[in-house]
Amino acid sequence: MVSSPALGSKHWLKALYQLDVNKFLVVVVVPVTAAVALRKAVQLSPDELLSRLHGLRQVHVFLGVFLPLALATLYLMCRPRSVYLVDYACCRPKPNCRVSMASFTENLRCMPYLDDGAFRFIIRMLQRSGLGDQTYLHPSLHHIPPRCCLSSSRDEAEQVIFAAMDDLLAKTSVAPGDIDILVTNCSAFNPTPSLADIIVNRYKLRDDVRSVHVSGMGCSAGVIALEVARNLLQAAAQGARALVVSTETTSLINYTGKNRAMLLPAALFRMGAAAVLLSTSRSGSRFRLTHIVRTLTAAEDRAYRCAYQEEDEEGQTGVNLSKDLVAIAGETLKANIVAIGSVVLPPSEKLLFALSLVARKVLGRMIKLYVPDFRTAFEHFCIHAGGRAVVDAVQSSLGLSDENVEPSRMTLHRFGNTSSSSLWYELAYIEAKRRTRKGDRLWMVGFGSGFKCNSAVWECIRSPSDTTGGAPWADSIHQYPVKILKVG
Numbered sequence: 001m002v003s004s005p006a007l008g009s010k011h012w013l014k015a016l017y018q019l020d021v022n023k024f025l026v027v028v029v030v031p032v033t034a035a036v037a038l039r040k041a042v043q044l045s046p047d048e049l050l051s052r053l054h055g056l057r058q059v060h061v062f063l064g065v066f067l068p069l070a071l072a073t074l075y076l077m078c079r080p081r082s083v084y085l086v087d088y089a090c091c092r093p094k095p096n097c098r099v100s101m102a103s104f105t106e107n108l109r110c111m112p113y114l115d116d117g118a119f120r121f122i123i124r125m126l127q128r129s130g131l132g133d134q135t136y137l138h139p140s141l142h143h144i145p146p147r148c149c150l151s152s153s154r155d156e157a158e159q160v161i162f163a164a165m166d167d168l169l170a171k172t173s174v175a176p177g178d179i180d181i182l183v184t185n186c187s188a189f190n191p192t193p194s195l196a197d198i199i200v201n202r203y204k205l206r207d208d209v210r211s212v213h214v215s216g217m218g219c220s221a222g223v224i225a226l227e228v229a230r231n232l233l234q235a236a237a238q239g240a241r242a243l244v245v246s247t248e249t250t251s252l253i254n255y256t257g258k259n260r261a262m263l264l265p266a267a268l269f270r271m272g273a274a275a276v277l278l279s280t281s282r283s284g285s286r287f288r289l290t291h292i293v294r295t296l297t298a299a300e301d302r303a304y305r306c307a308y309q310e311e312d313e314e315g316q317t318g319v320n321l322s323k324d325l326v327a328i329a330g331e332t333l334k335a336n337i338v339a340i341g342s343v344v345l346p347p348s349e350k351l352l353f354a355l356s357l358v359a360r361k362v363l364g365r366m367i368k369l370y371v372p373d374f375r376t377a378f379e380h381f382c383i384h385a386g387g388r389a390v391v392d393a394v395q396s397s398l399g400l401s402d403e404n405v406e407p408s409r410m411t412l413h414r415f416g417n418t419s420s421s422s423l424w425y426e427l428a429y430i431e432a433k434r435r436t437r438k439g440d441r442l443w444m445v446g447f448g449s450g451f452k453c454n455s456a457v458w459e460c461i462r463s464p465s466d467t468t469g470g471a472p473w474a475d476s477i478h479q480y481p482v483k484i485l486k487v488g
Contacts, residue, residue: 081238083230084285085458086174086277089167090425090472091160093136093271100133101126103142110144113256121260125267130388130409130484134476135416136271138251146254153189153252160247160273161195162202167471168275169203174241176203181242183229185214185221185420187449188309189249199245210236218307218448219384222246222274222420223456227292229278239281247273248419255318262318268387272418272425286464287442291343291457295336298450303328307449319449326389329447330397336445336453337374337398344377344441344457374398378457379440381405382426384447385412388484394445410480414473420446423456425472429480431464432473438463 108114108122138159140152169176182205184195193201196211210232214225222244229242236242250269255262279285297303306322322328341350349372356370374381383394385408395405407426411418415425423444430436437460444456473480 080234081280082282083233083289084279084282084461085287085289086241086279086285087168087172088274088276088424088427089164089171090421090428091163091167091271091273092472092475093160093163097136097138097159097271098134099137099142101131102133104137107142107144111256112145113258115258118258118260118263122263122267125264128388129267130391130412131268131270131416132413132482134414138271140251141254145256146251148251148254150191153249154191156249156251156271157186157189157191157195157247158198158202160271161199161245161275164245164247164273164275165199165203168243168277172277174277176205178241179205179209179243180236180240181229181232182209182211182245183214183225183232183242184212184245184247185217185225186247186249187216187218187221187419188253190215195245195247199243216449217420218450218452219248219386219417219419219422220446220448220450220452220454222423223292223444223446223454224294225420226276226278226289226456227294230289230292233278233280236280239279242278244276244278245273246276246420246424248421253319255316257312257314257316257318259312259316259318259320261320261322262312262316264321265319268417270416270418272415272421274421274424276424282461286460286462287458288461289456290441290459291340291455293336293340293343293455295332295339295453296450297328297332297335297452303332303451306451326393328451329386329390329453330393332447332451332453333394333397333445336455337372340443340455340457341372341374341377344443345372345374346376349373349376371397371399374443375400375404377441378443380427380430380436380442381407382423382430382442382444383408384445385409385415385422385426386417386447388412390447406481409484410482413482413484414476414480420448428472429477432477434464436460436464 105123105126108119138152138156140147140156182196182199184199186195190213194213196213199205200209200211212228214221214228217224225244225246229244233240233242248269250271253265253269255266278289302324306325306328308320309317310320311317352370353372356367360367360369381400381404383391383405385391391405391408391412394400407429410429411422411425415422418425423446427442440460442458442460444458446454448454
């Protein structure tokens, strides 16, 4: 497709504008300063230069040399340590857990608690969901009716966590005894002993390992767990390692009532888990964690109740998803991007946004507020695969291309909504497609109950090898991307 001359000229002008503003110091300030200094130096004779140098007092020399060195040393000592991603692994559940749309639909048809209206509603939601035929559910949900109990939930958690853990330890060659910090997160399933204790027992971690479990934080809990691990690493010895394990248990959030708002999670959520190894040592690491920004809107009742676990009129427990969910997600995202935009966007985008804001205040709502182009700050986007409507809303709000949101759509199609671990499946997709390069910046955006929007920003510091990443996609990456038809 050949672009029009007007469109090409527009892109050229924008590129020139970005170069001038973003490189202002290099293009304007440094040359002008150097020219002025050189001009002053040329005007002075060698004798005048020597006399001025001899005229400096020792205190001036001391302040001019020692003070900057002292301030630089103090900054290096007090600044937070950089945290790096050593590697990560995502679980690909066993083949007996795979559920096609046809088998899922047939099982629903036989469920005794669903009437015709509820059945048609779920089928309609499935058709619009963006899920494919290769997602996974625990075998307890394959029965009619489902056999959901504590033992099945524990079995599901152990299956996905141990699979991801085994893969991660094999990839990194790190011994379990070398792990200093353990952070797990799961919203619905919180057994006693905790998931962190289950991992400690299985892999025989040290008795002084610092373990934390994060619960009830929804699909954005993976980013929260990253922040907890990052903060704990600041207090640990240099080179310490932190393990973050993110998962959700589908067998425990299964709803057996007729409330349509509580039936939707069954159409979206699927099995999955991710294990992530962090360290304060750069050696052997692949990404550097540059920013974490969290936004919480739970003070507003409308946002607080948009994803709410409760009992229906018949006493059946489930998660009630409000009709306002997508709108609230968009509002929370806007608040989050205002915060993260201030630290990641280049000066050219900040200037355009500031000018549009001033013009809007002066001229009123007739001036549309400029939406910053986040593609100038990031090469890759991992948007929580919470559902087709959520991905569509984020794409529209940020003006992203289909290629930018491809990892999210394909993860939703292949694995469904795996909750907090979905961001890592998306990164695995990007790496399976061999798209990451050294210096690339990546933005992870997670949404969760409360309502929350949490962001993590990574910088690739080492180009991936041929065997790096993509493991959960190994059997299917050649089939993607697939075209997902829109259903009205």
